[in-house]
Amino acid sequence: MRYSSHKIHIFAEAELSHYLASLKVKIRETVHGETPDYLLNVNQEEYIQHIIEQFKIEPLQVHFDKTHVEPHEEQIPAERHPSSSFIVEPGKRYTRQVITYYIPYQGTEELLQLRPNPCILTTQEVTLKEGCICFDIIDFYGDPD
Numbered sequence: 001m002r003y004s005s006h007k008i009h010i011f012a013e014a015e016l017s018h019y020l021a022s023l024k025v026k027i028r029e030t031v032h033g034e035t036p037d038y039l040l041n042v043n044q045e046e047y048i049q050h051i052i053e054q055f056k057i058e059p060l061q062v063h064f065d066k067t068h069v070e071p072h073e074e075q076i077p078a079e080r081h082p083s084s085s086f087i088v089e090p091g092k093r094y095t096r097q098v099i100t101y102y103i104p105y106q107g108t109e110e111l112l113q114l115r116p117n118p119c120i121l122t123t124q125e126v127t128l129k130e131g132c133i134c135f136d137i138i139d140f141y142g143d144p145d
Contacts, residue, residue, distance in 0.1 A: 005129040012123035013113040027055050060107040062133070067103045074098045076138055085140065097139040102132040 030051065031039075039047075076096045078088035088094060105112070109128060127134040 005127065007125055007127050008113050009123040010112055010126050010133070011120050012115055014115065016111075016114040016116050019110065019114050023055060023057070027051065030054070057111070058107040060105060060111050063104040063106070067101060069102070070100045071139075072098055072100070074138075080138070082140060097142070099137045099139060100134060101137065102129075102134050104132050106131070 034042075073095050075093035076098075078090050078092050078094065081088050081094070112126075112128065112133065124135060
């Protein structure tokens with residue numbers, strides 16, 4: 001399974017229906033791009049399996065039961081602090097505990113970027129890294145729960 005490492009807005013970057021329609025077009029183009037001679041002489045079952053393998057979508061499996069966390073400290077800009085709870089100086093940074101969550105997943109990674117129907121109205125920027133959905137929570141109040 002191939003995993004990349006990059007930031008996305010989870011379930012919000014493109015429409016699932018557009019992705020599926022695009023995939024259908026690619027399948028059609030692949031088959032129509034074959035020569036008639038090739039299609040007449042290829043083993044039909046093997047060719048079908050080849051197309052399936054090339055274009056299959058593996059369902060997402062998010063393994064919440066295997067989530068792990070790593071706490072660390074970071075310098076957090078004043079502008080990111082809750083204004084109702086902290087007196088901070090604009091432009092300054094303050095040391096805060098940050099907890100990084102790692103939630104393992106399997107399946108077709110592109111599905112994590114696609115907006116389902118019905119859609120979710122909010123999103124969160126996450127990093128996809130080594131088969132995990134990763135995100136940070138800043139512990140402003142000294143209460144990791």
